[in-house]
Amino acid sequence: MSYEECVIVDIDGTLAEFDAEAVRQWVLGEEKQWLPFFEHMAQALPGVAVARLVGILSAQQQKIVICSGRPASYQHYTQTWLEQHSIPFDALYLxxxxxxxxxxxVVKKRLLQRIREDGYQPWLVIDDRQAVVDFWRAEGLTCLQCAPGDF
Structure with a gap:
């Protein structure tokens, strides 16, 4: 099997501006309330530096793989936001x-396995949440932490 090198990019707090305190009651507790979260995040602006970096990498023929903890049943919301903000991507894993x-x-570990099974070989990751950044690095991947993600 041949592998395509790729860059893995998170969404919330990475590609999309994210205030953990503003959405805490919807997604950081035991019971998730995704609809109000997505209504809020539909108005989120892209993180300028990360969106610009993703655009540069894509223009250099790097495959962009979006990998997010958002639930798969809300894929439409995610794709719509990415397209509205002209964020290039080659694959989306939720x-x-x-x-x-x-x-x-744990979710990102399972998604990484799927990404690799699908023929991608990540060489760089961009994420914000500390526990997830630690996971990527433990996997031997270089992870650029774009924001303090201690939540």
């Missing part, structure tokens, strides 16, 4: 709906 109870780093 949390399976039945894994809503799992920590983000």
């Amino acid at each position: 949390r399976p709906d039945d894994e809503d109870h799992l920590a983000d780093e």
